[in-house]
Amino acid sequence: MASRDCYDVVILGVGPAGLQAAVHAGRRKASVLLLGSARKSSLFTAHIENYFSLFNISGEEMLKRGTAQARQFGAEILEESVIGIAPAEDIFKVTTEGGSAVAAKSIIFATGSKRNTLGVKGEKDLLGRGVSYCVDCDGHFFRGQDVCVVGNESAAADGALTLMKIAGSVHLVCDRLEAAENLREEVYISGAVIHEGVRVETIHGDEAVEGVSLSDGRQIEVQGVFIELGAKGVLELALNLGVALDSEMKYIQTNKQQETNIAGIYAAGDICGMPWQMAKAVGEGCVAGMGAAAYAKKLKGRCRG
Numbered sequence: 001m002a003s004r005d006c007y008d009v010v011i012l013g014v015g016p017a018g019l020q021a022a023v024h025a026g027r028r029k030a031s032v033l034l035l036g037s038a039r040k041s042s043l044f045t046a047h048i049e050n051y052f053s054l055f056n057i058s059g060e061e062m063l064k065r066g067t068a069q070a071r072q073f074g075a076e077i078l079e080e081s082v083i084g085i086a087p088a089e090d091i092f093k094v095t096t097e098g099g100s101a102v103a104a105k106s107i108i109f110a111t112g113s114k115r116n117t118l119g120v121k122g123e124k125d126l127l128g129r130g131v132s133y134c135v136d137c138d139g140h141f142f143r144g145q146d147v148c149v150v151g152n153e154s155a156a157a158d159g160a161l162t163l164m165k166i167a168g169s170v171h172l173v174c175d176r177l178e179a180a181e182n183l184r185e186e187v188y189i190s191g192a193v194i195h196e197g198v199r200v201e202t203i204h205g206d207e208a209v210e211g212v213s214l215s216d217g218r219q220i221e222v223q224g225v226f227i228e229l230g231a232k233g234v235l236e237l238a239l240n241l242g243v244a245l246d247s248e249m250k251y252i253q254t255n256k257q258q259e260t261n262i263a264g265i266y267a268a269g270d271i272c273g274m275p276w277q278m279a280k281a282v283g284e285g286c287v288a289g290m291g292a293a294a295y296a297k298k299l300k301g302r303c304r305g
């Protein structure tokens with residue numbers, strides 16, 4: 001649980017970009033909430049040899065130190081993914097997979113850039129013809145039809161719940177559903193057909209999706225396959241707010257102050273583009289943290305909880 005209803009700076013992401021942003025915003029006396037999980041940072045499994053002054057250290061150790069450092073400067077950490085952000089006058093309302101809702105004067109996207117494709121046969125060929133990476137964007141095309149959602153985390157769980165209101169039937173395929181407990185429970189009682197402990201191996205169809213084959217040999221007939229890997233699609237959250245992406249729709253666009261086109265929204269790290277390197281993530285996190293804290297200060301008095 002977050003300790004307050006409203007924060008100066010809410011940061012999505014507990015990797016190097018988010019943690020560095022938290023340190024710089026915290027040192028400027030901003031109230032800071034970090035959302036996400038250090039274990040899900042790309043750095044967690046890395047071994048670092050090319051960062052200034054540190055040349056033999058595990059990513060896990062760096063994240064442990066960075067987390068303690070951010071807390072020391074006053075940041076709170078809530079290990080939950082964000083599933084919704086809505087503008088509320090000149091601040092934002094952020095909701096998490098665990099059902100928490102907080103207000104934020106400024107937001108920093110520091111969500112990294114994880115692979116979001118399955119890499120299975122049929123996926124590329126049938127993209128836009130039944131295969132989609134965005135329930136919120138394409139779900140309504142499948143009204144009354146049978147669909148399958150693939151993924152283990154909040155994006156898949158939330159996507160399945162959304163599709164239950166639109167589609168004829170919803171199949172959720174996952175190794176193990178790892179979303180927050182309340183979100184998982186909602187999915188289990190939602191009526192979605194859950195296939196746990198299996199993977200999608202092939203997506204079938206000539207002109208359009210006709211079905212999927214699972215790793216246990218079963219086939220499911222569906223017209224839509226939504227690939228929702230990882231936490232709630234960050235680009236989806238950004239697009240819903242009107243945040244501009246690059247021309248390939250892969251990364252969030254910022255200026256040198258790490259500001260997006262929306263006042264009060266910043267981005268830093270891998271989500272802003274290549275090179276995917278910690279040094280870049282940390283530098284951008286520093287700039288975003290200072291900028292977001294200064295922006296929040298100008299909105300003094302707007303936090304009414």
Ligand SMILES: Cc1cc2nc3c(=O)[nH]c(=O)nc-3n(C[C@H](O)[C@H](O)[C@H](O)COP(=O)(O)OP(=O)(O)OC[C@H]3O[C@@H](n4cnc5c(N)ncnc54)[C@H](O)[C@@H]3O)c2cc1C
Pocket residue numbers: 012013014015016017018035036037038039040041042043044045046047048049050051080081082083110111112113231232233234268269270271275276277278279281
């Ligand atoms: C195996 C490997 C080796 C690497 N080796 C090196 C190296 O030697 N040198 C180097 O400089 N870089 C290396 N990197 C790259 C480096 O780890 C990344 O550049 C860096 O971690 C990016 O930081 P970030 O903060 O932008 O994102 P990440 O560290 O990936 O953090 C993303 C964070 O966002 C959170 N998140 C995602 N979605 C949501 C959501 N909806 N709500 C809330 N939170 C969310 C996640 O939980 C996570 O905490 C390596 C990466 C890998 C995978």
